[in-house]
Amino acid sequence: MQRPPPAGNPRRDGPPSQPRQSASLILARDGPAGLELLLVQRNPQQRFMGGFWVFPGGAVDPGEEHRLTAVRELAEEAGIADLDPAGLVLYSRWITPEAIQTRFDTQFFVARAPYGARPRIDGQECIDLRWTTARAAVAAYTDGELALVFPTLKLLEGLRAFATVAALLEHAAALVVQPVLPRVVREGENARVLLPGEPGYDV
Numbered sequence: 001m002q003r004p005p006p007a008g009n010p011r012r013d014g015p016p017s018q019p020r021q022s023a024s025l026i027l028a029r030d031g032p033a034g035l036e037l038l039l040v041q042r043n044p045q046q047r048f049m050g051g052f053w054v055f056p057g058g059a060v061d062p063g064e065e066h067r068l069t070a071v072r073e074l075a076e077e078a079g080i081a082d083l084d085p086a087g088l089v090l091y092s093r094w095i096t097p098e099a100i101q102t103r104f105d106t107q108f109f110v111a112r113a114p115y116g117a118r119p120r121i122d123g124q125e126c127i128d129l130r131w132t133t134a135r136a137a138v139a140a141y142t143d144g145e146l147a148l149v150f151p152t153l154k155l156l157e158g159l160r161a162f163a164t165v166a167a168l169l170e171h172a173a174a175l176v177v178q179p180v181l182p183r184v185v186r187e188g189e190n191a192r193v194l195l196p197g198e199p200g201y202d203v
Contacts, residue, residue: 016098019105023069024057026091026155027080028165029113033133035162038119039152040077041128048102052147053137055108055155056126066107077126078119087111089172092180094151097193099184108155110172112165134159150182150193 027038037055044051058073060066067085075081088109096103121129132140134156140146141153148156162168183194183201194201 017101017103019095019103021060021066022058022104022106023060023066023073024055024106024108025070025074025083025088026055026108026110026159027074027078027113028110028168029117029131030165031131031133033136035159035164035168036131036133037137037156037159038078038113039130039132039137040121040126043125043127046125049149052149052152053130054149054152057106057108059104067109070107070109077122078129079122080114080117080119082114082117083111089169090177091172091175092155093177095179095181097182097184105179106151108151110168112169134162151180154195 029036029038039053040056041053042049042051056074056077057070058076060069064072065085067088070088071083071085074083088111090107091110092108093106094108095105119129121127137146137148137156138153138160141148141156159168162171180196182196184191185194185200
């Protein structure tokens with residue numbers, strides 16, 4: 001499958017940069033159509049990933065634990081502040097390819113949304129939000145209606161398998177999370193992304 005390199009992030013020549021630690025939160029609730037997830041849209045004026053829909057998250061501050069970062073970013077970007085960091089479950093970890101200039105080592109956590117939570121955007125870093133099923137989000141991306149960065153898309157594709165928050169949390173609790181480091185492979189003027197285990201990744 002041909003995949004473009006991550007958007008909004010120029011390629012880097014020379015030795016890879018050190019990825020910055022970051023954390024994101026996949027906030028989930030049980031909705032009429034099944035498992036619903038919270039996505040926020042980054043301000044198009046942002047230099048990094050402007051206009052893309054992502055899970056709330058951001059860089060880890062010095063001395064801060066990843067779960068605290070995820071909770072803090074959720075409060076800042078979506079106005080939900082009453083979440084217990086201890087209740088977050090590690091779900092996935094993605095590292096930006098070495099060929100990309102700005103790199104992050106991101107831990108993705110899952111958590112159940114507090115009862116009656118009403119998220120609201122900050123209007124600066126994020127300009128919109130939506131509750132959506134993973135299936136609907138992937139379909140909107142395929143139809144060109146929703147801009148998604150590569151890790152978000154791949155996570156949403158996997159999250160289509162879960163019908164309830166309980167099923168997702170049970171699955172996440174049993175995971176042994178290994179870091180995913182995609183590779184950007186250049187083919188002439190074009191580039192594509194390979195995941196570990198795919199043909200050509202180790203070449």
